[in-house]
Amino acid sequence: MRHFLQSLSLWVLVSTLLLLTLSRIAGAHEVQPTVADISMETDRAAITLDWVIEAPVAGLDLEGVADTNDAAGADVYDALRALPPDAMVEAFDEAWPDIARQIRVFSGDTAIDLIVESVTVPEVGDAEIPRNSIVTLTAPLPPGGEGLVFGWEAALGPLVVRQIGVENGYAAFLENGRLSDPIPRVGGVDQSAGEAFVEYVGVGFEHIVPLGLDHVLFVLGLFFLASRLGPLLWQVTAFTAAHTVTLALGALGIVNLPGDIVEPLIAASIVYVGVENVLARGLTVWRPVIVFAFGLLHGLGFASVLQDFGLGSSHFVPKLIGFNIGVEIGQLAVIAAAFIALGWLFAKHGWYKRRVSAPISIGIAAIALFWVLERTGTVSSDGIWGPMAALTEGGMPVLWGAGVALAVMLVVTIAVFLTDSDVVRDWGGFLTSFVAFIAVIGSFAALDYWVMTGLVAAWVVALRTQSIGGLDEPKTVPA
Numbered sequence: 001m002r003h004f005l006q007s008l009s010l011w012v013l014v015s016t017l018l019l020l021t022l023s024r025i026a027g028a029h030e031v032q033p034t035v036a037d038i039s040m041e042t043d044r045a046a047i048t049l050d051w052v053i054e055a056p057v058a059g060l061d062l063e064g065v066a067d068t069n070d071a072a073g074a075d076v077y078d079a080l081r082a083l084p085p086d087a088m089v090e091a092f093d094e095a096w097p098d099i100a101r102q103i104r105v106f107s108g109d110t111a112i113d114l115i116v117e118s119v120t121v122p123e124v125g126d127a128e129i130p131r132n133s134i135v136t137l138t139a140p141l142p143p144g145g146e147g148l149v150f151g152w153e154a155a156l157g158p159l160v161v162r163q164i165g166v167e168n169g170y171a172a173f174l175e176n177g178r179l180s181d182p183i184p185r186v187g188g189v190d191q192s193a194g195e196a197f198v199e200y201v202g203v204g205f206e207h208i209v210p211l212g213l214d215h216v217l218f219v220l221g222l223f224f225l226a227s228r229l230g231p232l233l234w235q236v237t238a239f240t241a242a243h244t245v246t247l248a249l250g251a252l253g254i255v256n257l258p259g260d261i262v263e264p265l266i267a268a269s270i271v272y273v274g275v276e277n278v279l280a281r282g283l284t285v286w287r288p289v290i291v292f293a294f295g296l297l298h299g300l301g302f303a304s305v306l307q308d309f310g311l312g313s314s315h316f317v318p319k320l321i322g323f324n325i326g327v328e329i330g331q332l333a334v335i336a337a338a339f340i341a342l343g344w345l346f347a348k349h350g351w352y353k354r355r356v357s358a359p360i361s362i363g364i365a366a367i368a369l370f371w372v373l374e375r376t377g378t379v380s381s382d383g384i385w386g387p388m389a390a391l392t393e394g395g396m397p398v399l400w401g402a403g404v405a406l407a408v409m410l411v412v413t414i415a416v417f418l419t420d421s422d423v424v425r426d427w428g429g430f431l432t433s434f435v436a437f438i439a440v441i442g443s444f445a446a447l448d449y450w451v452m453t454g455l456v457a458a459w460v461v462a463l464r465t466q467s468i469g470g471l472d473e474p475k476t477v478p479a
Contacts, residue, residue, distance in 0.1 A: 031055075031062055032130060033158035033173070038150060039165040040141070040185045045148050047114070049135040053088070053121070054080040055157065056102075057095045062157035063176065064393055081131065085121040088133070092119055102153040104179055105139055108146035112139045147182030173305075196315035197322040204326020207305050209333060210447055213392060214266055214371065215298060217364045217441075219331045221273035222291065223338050224357045224364075226282055232335070238288040240331075242295025243302060244324055250303025251320055260375070262300045267371035269294035274365030278358050302327060341456050346463060351470075355429025355463060363437045367392060396442035398451050405439035405455060408432065409462040416466045425470045432462050 035050040058077040060068060068074055080091060092099075096116060105112040120134040141148065150161055154177035161180045163169030170183045208215055222235040249255040272290070280287070302323070346352050370388045373379040381389030390396045412428040436459035443452040 031068060031157055032132075033160050034156070035160045035162065036150065037162050037164045038148065038183060039163070040148060040183070042145070042185055043141050043143075045139040045141055045185075047137040047139065047150070049137065050132050051135050052130045053092050053119070053133045053135065054130075056099045057088075057091050059095075059098075061155040063154035064395075082124060084124060088121045089119045092121075092133075092135075099156075102156055104149070104151050104153075106149040106179075107141050108144055110142045112141070112148075114139055141185065145185060147184050149179050149182055151177070151179035153177050193315045193318045197318035200319040200322030201326040201329070203305075204302075204323040204328075205330045205333075206326070207302065207323075208327055208330025210444065212330070213441070213445055214263075214270060214368070215301075215327075215331070216334050216444075217368060218266075218270050218273060218294070218298065219334045220338055221270060221277060221361065221364050223335050223343070224360050225273075225277045225280065225287070231282065234288045235291045236331070236335070238292040239295040239298070240328060242292045243299030243327075246296045246299030247302045247324055247327075248320065250300050255300065255303075257300055259301075259304055262297060262304065264372055264375040265297050266294075266301050267368045267375055269297055270368035271365050271372060274361045274363075274368060277361035278365075341460060345460060349467070351426060351429065351467070354426045355466075356433050359430045359434035360437045363434055363441070367441065391438065391442045392445055394445040394447065396446060398443050398446050398448045401439045401442045402451050402455055405435045406458055408435045409458060413462050413465050420469060422470050425466055428466055429463055432459065432466065436462075 032052055034052070037048045037050075039046050054077050055062060055068065058073045058080055060071040060073050060077055062068075062071060068077055071077070080088065083091065093116075100114060103114060105114060114137045117136040117138055118134075119136075122131045122133065125131065139148070151174055152159060154175070159174045160172070161174060161183075162171045163183050170181065172180050174180060219236075219239075222239065223232060225235070226232060246255060272294070276284075276287070342356055346356055367388070370379075370385065371392070374381055374385070374389070379385050381393075387396075409432050412432050416425050416428050436455060440452050440455050440459075443449070443455060
């Protein structure tokens with residue numbers, strides 16, 4: 001009966017989250033990457049941009065923004081989406097000089113000015129859905145034969161660059177103001193199948209560490225349910241099998257769901273895993289099945305990254321396999337780090353769930369619940385939710401967060417020694433792990449790995465110190 005009630009309550013939670021997700025989809029304003037298709041002759045380049053031009057015309061700063069509602073000037077952006085095509089073209093022409101200053105085009109050491117050939121804006125449809133306009137540019141190339149470097153400032157958002165009309169054309173997904181490599185004027189990039197495979201292993205790994213915080217939290221949720229290899233292996237196998245299937249189907253274009261549907265559901269899956277970790281006594285019979293279902297969702301998220309990056313027409317299979325292997329290496333690296341830091345030292349103790357697994361799982365669920373609300377447009381990333389957005393988007397003051405976590409660990413450890421109470425040890429360990437985990441996530445998101453490593457070391461020392469002299473009952477709960 002207890003297991004039945006646990007299962008029922010969890011399904012009620014997830015069902016509520018899914019209904020919330022689906023009911024809010026129409027209000028989502030997800031930032032879409034612009035796709036730049038580039039073709040070149042010896043003295044001229046043609047660049048076709050599939051672009052939501054309302055964003056640059058409104059002057060939105062899209063750096064680090066996932067939803068246009070979170071950017072300053074969102075009201076102007078929404079008003080522009082209601083303009084008829086002719087008026088939108090006129091607004092773009094007026095704003096072009098300012099927009100052009102944010103675009104970087106070079107050949108060798110020569111900066112190139114772009115010429116707007118045409119702007120095609122669709123008719124106004126559902127104003128809640130971004131409309132993609134087609135902007136055609138030309139760039140006169142200087143003599144010399146050097147390749148073309150293309151990109152723009154981070155404020156204009158993510159950019160996919162693809163070289164078309166040649167075999168093995170250049171393709172890249174550019175964020176944070178990164179520029180493309182030099183794109184050859186004649187022919188494609190000289191890349192073998194093996195080189196393509198190795199490159200995409202790196203792309204897949206990077207999508208987990210450091211870019212895939214949501215996937216990292218899901219994998220940690222799998223690890224912290226149980227520390228034994230058997231239960232972990234069942235879950236990881238189910239997750240890997242599922243996301244491999246939908247990754248392939250999504251990359252091939254057979255299955256395609258919008259990101260504003262997939263991403264909130266991924267966050268809801270993380271909430272489920274975190275909550276079940278707290279309520280369950282071990283691996284339940286339904287857990288691998290549920291993990292498999294959630295793996296299908298995560299695979300669609302991986303596929304969207306590949307589609308944004310641009311697989312190109314050549315070496316498709318090596319790239320797909322390489323990306324999947326890179327994802328697996330990233331996931332195994334996360335599990336290995338968690339095992340070395342916490343599982344190896346503490347999983348054998350009877351207090352492991354109370355002081356380590358449960359507080360971490362609650363932290364995972366809390367962060368993911370914020371993502372569900374944010375990705376469905378229920379809350380914005382400013383105001384009272386600003387600290388959560390800063391935590392997960394790399395904006396947390398890392399040293400300040402680390403200082404607070406270290407202070408809490410020190411105070412708790414002193415309290416344990418003064419009281420010499422196992423109740424205080426349990427609650428102190430819980431608070432230590434929860435605060436330390438939040439600070440570690442903030443430093444991970446901010447890419448400050450030195451601070452993160454120091455926090456983990458202090459966390460381990462605090463837990464070990466707090467356990468000295470306490471009752472260490474043998475494990476009676478399956479792990």
